[in-house]
Amino acid sequence: MSGVDPGAEDRERRRAERARRRAQPPPRRRSRSHGPARMLAALALVAVGAAAAFALTRTGGGDPSPDAHAQRGGSISATHVAQRPLGPTVTGAAARRAIVPILMYHVIAAPPPGTPYPQLWVTPEAFAAQMHALATAGYHGITLAEAFAAWEHGARIPEHPVVVSFDDGYRSHSTAAAPVLKTLGWPGVLNLEIDNAGAGGITLSRLKRLVRDGWEINSHTVTHPDLTTLGPDALRAELARSRAWIERELGVPADFFCYPAGKYDPTVVTAVRAAGYRGATSELPGAATARSDPYLLPRVRVSGTDSATSVLAALTPA
DSSP states (O other): OOSOOTTHHHHHHHHHHHHHHHHSOOOOOOOTTOSHHHHHHHHHHHHHHHHHHHHHHHTTTSOOOOOHHHHHHHHHHHHHHHHSOOOSEEOHHHHHTOOBOEEEEOEESOOOTTOSSGGGEEOHHHHHHHHHHHHHTTOEEEOHHHHHHHHHHOOOEESSEEEEEEEEOOHHIIIIIHHHHHHHTOOOEEEEOGGGBSTTSBOHHHHHHHHHTTOEEEEOOSSOOOGGGSOHHHHHHHHHHHHHHHHHHHOSOOOEEEOGGGOOOHHHHHHHHHTTOSEEEEEEESOBOTTSOTTSEEEEEOOTTOOHHHHHHHHTTO
């Protein structure tokens, strides 16, 4: 036998491999952003949004800068405003006087036989006809944030604005309503009940797609209770948890609130204000203006028996 250790070469090779690995930086864990490509895309979106916001302020006729609340969501909003066809627009004093009808929808589907509250169901065909009738009449869809920017700061707004809002969070909002609004270049406003975010309602992936399409997502509580029946702690929890979920899971501010079933009292309104919401929509009839109570904004209810003509007629007096 020779004096050479037959395993020495193999041990030396393993030592060299360990030394090479120690010299390399540790592999990076995959984050929720899914790597550098997603991060670069997000940075690019922020840059585009900032540029669009700057362009809007340059064309706003020297209007005052929005407050901190408006600035928090301003870049996203400005990006979509810059990309959307707005038709004739107004700014300044005319924007502050804007009358903004807020349409209220629920399920966009044909109600099955025996469905409770069939008036809350609007067929996809009727919804499409109503939206195209409004567009033909010169209306242009906006978000509540854009309405508030006009009322408070004279920001640019379509001459004939309309907010198309949806309550609760149903799958049909993304499958039936969103494609119609997308063809018009309009955003929707979804008042989301958090318990509906999932397989039984509208999934998280669909919600994120709505956000990418420029939709505004507002709070409609977690469990859709009658808020007037809750104690102080439960009331605060419904208001705070729903807002936190939207901001955490969707990455957008939830600055507005919608009262479940339209039920409120002075205690509820005070709690909504204290929770930091900028405003809230109700089921009071009518069109919203800067003179409306921002925490009791009226809406125009659309039921299953409404036609394109009746919806347009409901907005015409406004």
